[in-house]
Amino acid sequence: MFGADARVVLRALGTSWVHVSSAxxxxxxxxxxxPGETLLLPDRPDLSLWTGNAGGLEIVxxxxxxxxxxxxxxxxxxxxxxxxxxxxxxxxxxx
Numbered sequence: 001m002f003g004a005d006a007r008v009v010l011r012a013l014g015t016s017w018v019h020v021s022s023a024x025x026x027x028x029x030x031x032x033x034x035p036g037e038t039l040l041l042p043d044r045p046d047l048s049l050w051t052g053n054a055g056g057l058e059i060v061x062x063x064x065x066x067x068x069x070x071x072x073x074x075x076x077x078x079x080x081x082x083x084x085x086x087x088x089x090x091x092x093x094x095x
Contacts, residue, residue, distance in 0.1 A: 006040035007062055007083040010049075014056025014072065020081065022046045033057070047081040061086045 010018060012033035020039075021028045023046045033039060035056075041047060051057050054070030061083050069076050080086075 005043065007043050008041040008047075008081050008086065009060040010039040010041065011058040011060060012037045012056060013058055014053060016056040017052035018057065019050040020047055023048070041081060043083070045082040045084075049079045049081050050077045051075070051079075059086060 019030045054074040054076045055072035059066045
C-alpha cells in the first residue's frame with residue numbers, strides 16, 4: 001500500500017485489527033485487515049505495532065517471515081517495526 005520497496009510487510013492470516021504509528025505521531029494507520037490482505041509499511045525506523053490478534057498476523061521482513069507473534073486473539077502492544085530490530089528478533093528465535 002505505501003510502496004513496493006517496503007522492507008516490512010504485514011500479512012493477515014486471520015481478521016486482525018492493526019494500529020501502526022510513529023513515535024512522533026506524524027504517521028498513524030489503523031484498520032482491520034482481512035485474511036489475505038497485506039500492508040506494505042514505509043521504510044521508517046520509528047514505527048510500532050499494536051494488534052488485537054497476534055496469531056492472525058504475519059510480519060515479513062525483506063521477504064522472510066517472522067515466527068508467530070502469539071496465539072489467536074492475543075493482544076500485542078508497542079512492537080517495534082524497525083527492520084533491523086525485527087531481523088535481530090528472527091535471528092534470536094532461530095537459535
